[in-house]
Amino acid sequence: MRFPTKTASIKEQEELADIIQKNVKDCYQCLKCSAGCPLTEHMDYYPHQVMLLAKMDLYKKVFDSKTLWVCASCLACSSRCPRDLEPAKVMEGLRAMIIRKRGEGNVEVVNPKGVPRQALISSMRKLRR
Ligand code: SF4
Numbered sequence: 264m265r266f267p268t269k270t271a272s273i274k275e276q277e278e279l280a281d282i283i284q285k286n287v288k289d290c291y292q293c294l295k296c297s298a299g300c301p302l303t304e305h306m307d308y309y310p311h312q313v314m315l316l317a318k319m320d321l322y323k324k325v326f327d328s329k330t331l332w333v334c335a336s337c338l339a340c341s342s343r344c345p346r347d348l349e350p351a352k353v354m355e356g357l358r359a360m361i362i363r364k365r366g367e368g369n370v371e372v373v374n375p376k377g378v379p380r381q382a383l384i385s386s387m388r389k390l391r392r
């Protein structure tokens with residue numbers, strides 16, 4: 264019987280680490296990123312929860328999360344992280360993985376009511392890449 268050399272989640276771990284040059288497993292769940300995020304009320308998972316899901320290799324949940332697209336790349340979380348994990352960069356890396364997987368034309372952008380214009384502009388910038 265043949266076994267795959269890498270599971271899907273290991274491939275995803277490696278892909279994310281390759282993009283962001285950080286190891287999400289270093290996150291120790293201090294919650295400082297979520298405490299400083301201005302958009303948590305629009306998110307289904309808070310930034311520290313996205314970090315935890317990635318740390319636990321639960322990539323399906325991460326990829327289905329609207330948090331990645333609500334994130335405005337404001338860097339508030341990155342400036343607060345005591346582990347220098349740059350959660351904003353992690354979000355960016357996860358979005359890049361989704362775009363690679365689905366193809367640029369197949370990413371649905373959701374703009375929930377009340378989300379600041381900065382978030383919309385940020386999404387457009389992200390998707391133009
Ligand atoms: S601030 Fe950094 S260490 Fe703390 S929960 Fe967020 S990502 Fe993890």
Ligand code: SF4
Nearest residue numbers: 300334335337338340
């Ligand atoms: S970069 Fe994204 S996750 Fe981080 S504080 Fe800003 S909106 Fe929140």
